[in-house]
Amino acid sequence: MSQSLIDLVNISKSFDGDLVLDDLNLSVKENEFVTLLGPSGCGKTTTLRIIGGFEKADTGKVIFEGNDISALPPNKRQLNTVFQKYALFPHMNIAENIAFGLRIKNKPKSYIQDKIRYALKLVNLDGYENRTVDSLSGGQQQRIAIARAIVNEPRVLLLDEPLGALDLKLRQDMQYELIRMKKELGITFIYVTHDQEEALTMSDTIVVMNQGYIQQMGSPEQIYNEPENAFVADFIGDSNILGGTMIRDELVEILGAKFACVDKGFGNNTPVDVVIRPEDVELVDPDRGTLTGICTHLIFKGVHYEMEVTTPDGYEWLVHSTQMCPVGRQVGIHVDPFNIQIMNKPASEDEEAVGVNE
């Protein structure tokens, strides 16, 4: 593991007695695109604000390149933030907004001019120098907010749901833009979002958070394909989450039927949670299926059909397939062993938030 750029060590924070972050540990490597992903109130924005210096942790330390910066005010930190609602200075034009940080640092005029031009080019808004903030659309304002941050050549760019206020099409465009900018700038991005698709598209590492805990940390593939618990599985994409029993290694019983799987080491006859992605459920002839059920719901989604198959015990399996099965027909359900993801059951409802030891 290469040297980390930012380390959060044992960070805890509560607001009015509500624990928002509970003993959080996180390290971010140089030049990484890290996304903090979770539902609202999971502590992701607070984490970002603690890194940025706008919030002080109750306990714990923020380490930047080996130095403790916990006590430094935001203006003394080598990082810049892109705020959710852009937070441009309404009384300045675009060039003045971008120049703000450089003027504070007393950079020479010609240097500032060059930087403004470079930054506007980077965010595809050349020639917007003299426009007012009001005259720009939301997407354009967000680009300016990014330009304003990056001209300061921060080591780390913190982005707090920067695309949250944009419409879907614009959001997708901006995702690619951000990936491109990240490559061009070669700096570390720490990105906060509640949108799992955004996280999967852009990140090198996704940190899934809930209730102040890190639920899972890993590459987008790991998070999607091997969720460590039911929360992660449920939050990232659609999935069938079922209670099951691990009979022995590589064999799990779900809804009374035995499925072959590839997981080992859960012990014998252990209750577990099982995740099966809807696109991994194969509909076959009733006599060839591990389970049989009746198709109770059918919607055409464009790329695939979305179906619900109800098994005799009443569970509704969510199925995505390019093969259509008409409502009312009896079908068999088959799942390939490597598509079955086994997870430990949380010890209690509260403990659904599992601390991760990375």
Next chain:
Amino acid sequence: MNRKLLAGPYIVWVIGFTVIPLLMIVYYGLTDASGAFTLANIMEIAREEHAKALWLALLLSLASTVICLLLAFPLAMVLRKRGVGRGSFVIFLFIMPMWMNFLLRTLAWQTLLEKNGAINAFLSFLHLPGISIINTPGAIILGMVYNFLPFMVLPLYNVLCKIDDNTINAARDLGANFFQTLVWVWIPLSLPGIISGITMVFVPALTTFVISNLLGGGKILLIGNVIEQEFTKSGNWNLGSGLSLVLMIFILISMMLVEKYDKNGEGTAF
């Protein structure tokens, strides 16, 4: 059509009690005792005693305005930071004195500041030297600041509350220290409130005669006192009106400033 009719009572009121009196002031101001047109009443401002009173009034009201601004800005910042809402106790404390009669409040200062008044009694009790600012310009400034401070605080507080926390955070994030944030962000963004507050303090301070009467001991004449005396004591309505017209020029300038900087009415207090 119907809606326009609803404005009727107000229009009658304004015409009866604002427009007509104003026209009468203009008429008296531009005529002499016999009713003939003259500019003499207006030119009277150049006479030494009148010019001096105007100059002193400008000076004192300017000083009070500056003091009010210096006191109100940090206070409004604190109120905003503590997140006190409109209905909060602190705001209530500020508005409460405004419910009390203006004359009573000023009279209270007179008794407080008197040579044998409450403040001096307290100071001598502590064996400290007494103060004697009653009947000085200082006392008048004190009275102006005390009476008009809320009119500065409220528009400032209002405009500061509209500034997004993240706008300030952004400035900090981009490297600005507290002072730089104040000069580059806080002050420019609160300009509508500042201008509105300045007008709301400066205009009543410039025209007051009650404060200078009560706290100046009748020895210090401001332009307001001169005008008042022309109307009440000398009975020279023409001269009083003429001087009022001159004063109105300063008020109009203030209004124009507000118009220029506060187009959206952001700084309006109430």
